Amino acid sequence: MQQLQDMENDLARTGSLLDEAVNRLAGSFTAIHQLVNEQQAEMDALLTQYPLLHQRAHAIREMREVIGDEVHAVVTGLQFHDLVSQLLAHATGRINELRILMAALAADGSEKPTGHIQEQLAALLAARSAEPELALDGMSEAGACRQVRQQHMRGGDVELF
């Protein structure tokens, strides 16, 4: 039981560190993006004021496009926080399930678990091994065990009905 508690504490700490790291990343990214926009506005003003610089305009436009693409990649990438947070919540939920089951076993005191509880635990563990995406009723009702199936951080599908 202590090991389960330790695992849960580790997951909670992972979540906290993740939250803090992403908040810092997102804050810095937003600030950098704002400054880049202001810098680009200054360049536009310079190009207008000094026509001779137009020979550099093409290069500046190309850089602007690359910056735009990289910004989009960052925005897609930063969404990992949401997906990982959900996975951490799922893992915490499963630890809780295990704790409940083990508490039920322990509630029988120093005697060996009854055959019924042992069968239940064995059946549950077998089911989860065979179909890890199968959520327990209690957890799925709480909405805490929806599977995050994404394997990569590419943009997801879009469908208009």
Add this chain to the structure above:
Amino acid sequence: MAKTILAVDDSGSLRQMVAFSLQAAGYEVVQAVDGNDGLSKARSKVVDLVLTDQNMPGMDGLTLIQSLRALETYRKVPILMLTTESGDEMKARGRAAGANGWLVKPFDPKRLIEVVQKVIG
């Protein structure tokens, strides 16, 4: 006048990225932290588009959509789901609830803007 989008998601970082992307394209974005907050904000100001997550504490996305469609002012407002869920069954439930589209996370900002522009201009 800029069109307004209501972005509903319990993830702060996700809302931030949605707002960042859509504001860069000239839209106003109102953020809501869950379905109940979304419904409350939708009632206080009618928006041009609702973008909602599915799995949220309290009121989930499908329930939010059903609640919005029950309001006269939201009968015709486009509603898009933005969720980790990608299964056909969930999409069918979303469509039945009144969603107009389904976007799977993570979203590509360029595609998100394209879809929003297609739906509300």
